[in-house]
Amino acid sequence: MEYAYKSYEIDIEKLQRLEKRYSSLMKKSFNAGLKNRAYSDELNSKALELRKEIHILRFELLTDA
Helix, strand or coil: CHHHHHHHHHHHHHHHHHHHHHHHHHHHHHHHHCCCHHHHHHHHHHHHHHHHHHHHHHHHHHHHC
């Protein structure tokens, strides 16, 4: 039981880190879009990949709960 609880905590921490990174990339993408569209698109695509990871992790956490 202790192991499952710690695993859940680790997954929650990972989810929070991914969400912060996603938010940061989206903000950088927006700011870069004003000056360099290609760089903005690159940041945006990385952020979208993170978004997919976030959705997968959320789904896994909900199905395990």
